[in-house]
Amino acid sequence: MNLLYDEQLDGELPAVDREALIDDLKQALPELEVLHKREDLQPYECDGLSAYRTLPMLVVLPETLEQVQTLMKICNQRKVPVVARGAGTGLSGGALPLEKGVLLVMARFNRILEVNPEGRFARVQPGVRNLAISEAAAPHKLYYAPDPSSQIACSIGGNVAENAGGVHCLKYGLTVHNVMKVEIITVEGERMTLGADSLDAPGFDLLALFMGSEGMLGIVVEVTVKLLPAPQVAKVLMASFDDVGKAGQAVGDIISAGIIPGGLEMMDNLAIRAAEDFIHAGYPVDAEAILLCELDGVEADVHAECDRVKAVLEKSGATEISLAKDDEERKRFWAGRKNAFPAVGRISPDYYCMDGTIPRRELPGVLQGIADLSKEYGLRVANVFHAGDGNMHPLILFDANQEGELERAEALGGKILELCVAVGGSITGEHGVGREKINQMCSQFNDDELETFHAVKAAFDPDRLLNPGKNIPTLHRCAEFGAMHIHNGELPFPELERF
């Protein structure tokens, strides 16, 4: 499948003298590994969003900070665009290469420089895998909180670029809440430190600005992350519902009761059945929806909170509530959830994974809206998502071999994102904008807002050499895309009732 792809951008970029650039690099950086043969470039033609593919002009694999500086100076001088790439697990095409640009692979920056238990931080290079940080901190009973599903493979530099989340970000926050400092190389090849070792830094908060900026403001060469104490115990409750809306309402009820679970996930019937068939997690296949609610902390506290959550769930109309009786059952409950995407892949030739965020209170209405749209477009949608923070991942099931289904899936996906924006949400939760959602940014933001983004971008990168064509669309592109800007709270679907 090849969703939404367009060749527009590469065409807009200025011509680059590839051979002269290679000569410059060879002369200034004889030790730098540069890939330029077609067969060497092929492995880098896409990231985790495999629907989009472009062969990079060149791939470079630096090992030292000085190499990155020199590389940036040369590219800046020759006005060659640079796309930085971590582990390449991103789901929005943020690290998609350019035919007229250098792909800067940071995989060899893979050292853990310091684990400091007293200061509760770790200093790592950007190519270090997310999970490796927690593994290195484990002897001190500490861990790094953000846990994207790809954490075994994804790198911390990519997490910074996409402001990655995970199952536990409801309680422990996104990457932006768990990073203290980054060292970057600017487009001019200068070193710069954003953030500080102490709680707050004066001046503008450029650290937060950098989080989620998708490689458009600079190249990360070092990250200082916060480490948290590992929770003593974790318990998981599973609640069944005979109605999706009631489950959505229960999410709000739990939070309103003053409880912040470690994780609060929801699956609807289609997802439940697919996961159960695949994993045998012990899910109730007749339920219209289930909630998985993890509570973590110290023993006494978790025990008391379990009782409180149970009471809320009963009041919200749960038809059955069970507490995972031991750690083995707890892990089985999670295994079903974590494998829900591949499980859905078993029951449909193709699926399209969406990533929209909405205010929690809008869950019941938006779930109904998705159900209505699903009927209208004649395509099944499985819902499995981070309910606690309103981060939805509707999976649209389709068969690309059936004429028109791909186009209907795209159109339905677009409508779902517009619905998210209309209720005050956004077109992406944790996967980023990248290349995939760039047109949807035209729905999310108006021209004034996009112009401000461009002005901020220009403060770091006036010639737009860093990852051009991602994250922030040009006004020209939005005009061509023809999207009507949707104001928050303004419903684009007259046929749907206001929730």
Place this chain on the structure above:
Amino acid sequence: MNLLYDEQLDGELPAVDREALIDDLKQALPELEVLHKREDLQPYECDGLSAYRTLPMLVVLPETLEQVQTLMKICNQRKVPVVARGAGTGLSGGALPLEKGVLLVMARFNRILEVNPEGRFARVQPGVRNLAISEAAAPHKLYYAPDPSSQIACSIGGNVAENAGGVHCLKYGLTVHNVMKVEIITVEGERMTLGADSLDAPGFDLLALFMGSEGMLGIVVEVTVKLLPAPQVAKVLMASFDDVGKAGQAVGDIISAGIIPGGLEMMDNLAIRAAEDFIHAGYPVDAEAILLCELDGVEADVHAECDRVKAVLEKSGATEISLAKDDEERKRFWAGRKNAFPAVGRISPDYYCMDGTIPRRELPGVLQGIADLSKEYGLRVANVFHAGDGNMHPLILFDANQEGELERAEALGGKILELCVAVGGSITGEHGVGREKINQMCSQFNDDELETFHAVKAAFDPDRLLNPGKNIPTLHRCAEFGAMHIHNGELPFPELERF
């Protein structure tokens, strides 16, 4: 006293036709209250940092969003600088007016627009007092976490401008961690929304960038804050030490043990005696230092944590540990801390309150460094501060009527801030840069970093009309100030040992 003040800035600003501006305002905004007589302007000549005073050219008190928009359009057209002001309780001169500028007082934007218990947020106008938000949320057992000492008077708009903290920010974060969305008016008079109702917003994180930007990027007209469930119980432990360094070390030990107290405050002997003499809080006047450690949460949890903190304190060498036996004693313990500044004011004709932040682990060494500097300069320094997050408030005691003491106090203050920067800290924790610390910014940041700040500022305000002369020094100013940039970890005091 009149510390560090200089007239340089107003002299640099272009001339403004005051009468023409008044005419414009009268014509376009006949309802807008405009103050222009000297006696009406006088109450606005300073904020909480009363050492700096300037009479504003004009004061305006708008009541509607449309008035702010029109005002900004007129000022932008005439290129008149605008300084926004909340309650005027700021301690760094961030709302100091300009002789050639309009002071925009937001006090009449004082309505709480919405308290939403299910969504756990409140939507308020910028002139609403910090404490009023918690009062409005109290019926739902919710509260707004950041609690600067001035919370009874300071406004949320000012909190946003300075990214305010408070006693509880160790556990619950600064303003930036507790705000979801702001509505602003740009320098061109356009409305813009930063942030979102949902967890994360795509594009650059302009919301975080705006927090602490000291009125230099836009005018806040609405703030959506997060509300947290009020803790069930709170307990306070007081620990005495016969050595300041040991108390500093104990702070790190508590955090390393995986405990995040609601508040963790430290006072040294001079501060203890002054506070005890004033408040009779029951402090041990012979102790070289005390720590106050508040633990909050659910009953069972707090009980268990108290035991763990006690064990850590004993191991760290506390000579005495007492638990406030009831809520009355707990409040008395805090009353001593909260009145420590005025208490010190009783034992010295003048004092100069510093606000530097350091990595927690550097506390013992920096306290020793301050003691050494205190001897060298022949001035007493009382230490009373947010130890848990490394936010120090050394109070330099002096007598402005003794020749040379004021200058020595200034010089000592400068050295203390340089020491903070040298160990990886910063020149301000929660009070902001404003006018007061603008020269110290030249020590904190190098030219490249300052240029990036200016470029970001220009993205919002190309003509530098919003609060000019605060927060970010010009390179020209830094060159005149003659500060040597101090790299983190590079010690500016050869006479001090590396900690």
